[in-house]
Amino acid sequence: MFKKLTIKRKLLIISTALLLIPLVVVSFINFMQTEESLNDLGKTNLSNSVEMTLEMINSLSKYVDRGEISLEDAQEKVKEAILGSKNEEGLRPINKNIDIGEHGYLFIVDEKGTMLVHPTIEGQNMWNDEDTKGLKFIQEIIKVGQSGGGFVYYDYPLIGNENQIEEKVAYSKVDSNWGWIIGASTYMMDFNKPANNILKVNLFTLLIAVIIGLIVIWVFTNSISKPIQMVMERMNLLSRADLSPEPLRIKSKDETGQLALAMNDMQDKLKNILQEIAKNSEIVSSSSEELTQAANEVKLGANQIVVTMEELAQGSEKQADNASNLSSIATNFVATSQEANEHGERVQQRAKEILALTNDGSRLMESSAKQMQTIDHIVRDSVGKVNELHTQVQEISQLVIVIKEIAEQTNLLSLNAAIEAARAGEHGKGFAVVAEEVRKLAEQVAYSVTDITKIVNNIQEEFSVVTEALTNGYKEVEQGSTQIKTTHETFTTIQNSLQEMVDSITVVAENLSTIATNSSEMNSSIQEIAAISEEAAAGIEETTAASEQTNSAMEEISASSEQLAVLAEELNRLVRQFKLR
Incomplete structure (x- = not known):
């Protein structure tokens, strides 16, 4: 099939392939590296947020030990610090000052699976809850937290849209003072959103490069194929014993021009x-x-x-x-x-x-x-x-x-x-x-x-x-x-x-x-x-x-x-x- 194509089409196909393949590969590698970097950065933010909360608990725990503040007040301060005060509906808003993604938030759960601090389900026991894959993610979060800290991946409905299930990542670590399991979670799409933007930019850049490249390739292939096409048409005329056409006029000085000159001669x-x-x-x-x-x-x-x-x-x-x-x-x-x-x-x-x-x-x-x-x-x-x-x-x-x-x-x-x-x-x-x-x-x-x-x-x-x-x-x-x-x-x-x-x-x-x-x-x-x-x-x-x-x-x-x-x-x-x- 490829042998039956004209030189112009072959050059277009080969040149376009040589243009697109490197661009697509580079864009894909760039996207993957960016996504991986953003994921690492997001996980770092999650772990840092948990560590900051643990530091705050440790600091307030000292005040409680000195009798300067009650344990209940100290725990409430921690809850308000990581989320905010409860509204009339008994729900806490997500704290936008903590940058762990658009839908990311801190939460606290005890060792029995009860949500001590949460934007929507505070006070509920989540011990036996499973995600779409059958993973009891609360038990995993508690287990990882008690093991010195770690990450857990699970599926969870998007806040504000219960019908949309997205992959979520959570970092948890146990507090040695009060026994709380401090966790920070966010959706993977929040991590990948900048990567998606970069992907869009890369795709746009790729599109512009492809358009410019195709224009250049078109001009280049025409500069090669057009003289060859003219020589081929002239050879067809010669094969029909027609020597009447005027000599070919090709300004190119390369091999195609020399071919036309040889044809004229x-x-x-x-x-x-x-x-x-x-x-x-x-x-x-x-x-x-x-x-x-x-x-x-x-x-x-x-x-x-x-x-x-x-x-x-x-x-x-x-x-x-x-x-x-x-x-x-x-x-x-x-x-x-x-x-x-x-x-x-x-x-x-x-x-x-x-x-x-x-x-x-x-x-x-x-x-x-x-x-x-x-x-x-x-x-x-x-x-x-x-x-x-x-x-x-x-x-x-x-x-x-x-x-x-x-x-x-x-x-x-x-x-x-x-x-x-x-x-x-x-x-x-x-x-x-x-x-x-x-x-x-x-x-x-x-x-x-x-x-x-x-x-x-x-x-x-x-x-x-x-x-x-x-x-x-x-x-x-x-x-x-x-x-x-x-x-x-x-x-x-x-x-x-x-x-x-x-x-x-x-x-x-x-x-x-x-x-x-x-x-x-x-x-x-x-x-x-x-x-x-x-x-x-x-x-x-x-x-x-x-x-x-x-x-x-x-x-x-x-x-x-x-x-x-x-x-x-x-x-x-x-x-x-x-x-x-």
Whole structure:
């Protein structure tokens, strides 16, 4: 039961008990000591009154012995001295000059129990009278008096109120002169009356002390319990995720004040941590959206690269086929030129045949020139597209760097959030789990970014090889185009000079030799272009595979970004459970 009470009530109960118990004990002891002292004083007065009466009897007895006064007069003087003269009713008043209590008086009884002097029953025999407890008190008084003096306690009706029985004490001692038993009696309440007054004063003082003490205790307990109550209410608000109240204002500098200050400090730090977490979660959410957008853009770029690479692959295959055809034609042309060179002596006779062959060669050369122009355009377009792809890959590299920086910042923020959650103790466990998930996700993103960086670097290296190969091929194509153009011009010259072939057979033979030589070189160039085209096709296939791998990595990054956004939203939801304003 006591454990369920508040601190304020416990302090009130304990302090009140510590206040009341000593006061009550001291008051009780004081009352008992006072009562005992008053009883001793009263009994002393009783015995002194009896002794004074005995002295007076002894003195008067001497006068009687000398014959100066009669025995009857002397005894009457004693009776009048201890009580007074009889009134008309034959009763003697209590002598107020003898201080033995308000209802105290002296009396004289003989050894047979007859009251010789008494305020109300003088002349009556009380030998067999008993009190309420059955004590024959007159016999006890006589017995004690004859034994040298002593006290007897008994119950006796209060004079003036016969229905009220009170405890009475009597001191008696025998007179050696006349044989009287001199007694002095009074009620115990007369002895205890000053003690009762002192008890009333003590009770009044106790009441005042209790009132003052309770006021002091009330103020003291309030000074202790009120700050604790305020801290408890504030902790209840914190347990309900309410951080909006103003800081506690407690002027006390003791432990309760320090407790309130610690409470305020904890509330401020927790609010700052949650605000920082909310801010960071918004940054993470925004960054995840940007990361998702960037990943989608990279994905689109990668798809475009794949499409472009497929087109380049088709162009390269076509270029390789054309180069192969051109190589066959050039081989035939070389054979024809050699045959023309060998049979130069028969040129004149077969001028018409040579003219026809020359016309065929001219047509073939025109076709070759057109094919070389097509190859030139294809290679030029391939170089431009490769350069564009190279630029896009560099942009991808920049995006990867940004993603890596975002992942590193996210990892750092998650570590900071985990540290702050650890400082928050039990209330920070939920945030520590979220921060750990964010950190793991950031690490996964970092690993993915590292893989992407390697892939992009490989792509860049392949692009460099492809660019160099296409550039070399482009140069060779230009040379081939020039050579084909020269050959075409030569065929034109041959065609124009056939009419003069007879006269210029030597020149024709030399030209045929030159044609044979140039045809061999052209054939080699065309074969080299074919080889370069095949290599370009292989490089484009590798680039296409790398682009597809990049596309797959971007899909993973996009999925990770979406998961990061979900975690950021969950973190925001947890933070929104706290009322910060």
